Amino acid sequence: MxxxxxxxxxxxxxxxxxxxxxxxxxxxxxGDPARLAILRHLALGEHRVVDLTAHLGLAQSTVSAHLACLRDCGLVTSRPQGRASMWSLATAPELLDVLAAAERLLATTGDAVALCPAYGEAATQ
Structure with a gap:
């Protein structure tokens, strides 16, 4: 370099x-549906892990592991509140722009991505 x-x-x-x-x-x-669901929920505002588990129907350990991944990637952050942590988007405007662009691209390509033999829904089963 x-x-x-x-x-x-x-x-x-x-x-x-x-x-x-x-x-x-x-x-x-x-690229994980659960992480995308967490990010979409955090776009509404700060949440505790217990709130996310209730909303998403996932185990606490699963939500915590996904939050750790998203934190390590710089996408979410947390702050202590009592004995809990409040989670939020670290870079909300940029991340929301990327998610909105992905939705526009999906609207344009239709089912092509879902039907892709390498990365579509059948490939992940």
Missing amino acids: GVRRSGTTLEPQISEAAALSAAACMFRSL
């Missing part, structure tokens, strides 16, 4: 391969 001069500051250059790898990692973090 080299250094590129931008105006009067030096910025590290990120290779295209590294940038694409990071993007693929981000999309993998969004």
Whole structure:
């Protein structure tokens, strides 16, 4: 990785391969239906794990594991409130933009993604 001069500051250059790898990692973090459901619910505001488990019908350990993944990816954050933690979106505007763009793309492509032999619904069964 080299250094590129931008105006009067030096910025590290990120290779295209590294940038694409990071993007693929981000999309993998969004690739689980339960994590997407958690993110959509957190778009409504802060929630405790117990609130998310009740809303999503998932086990507490499952929700906690997904929240840890999303936190490690920088998508959610938490703050203590008493003995619980309040979870929220870390970068709400950007994440909501990505989710809205995905919905627009799905509306455009129709069932193509669901029917894809490599990544569609039949491939995940």
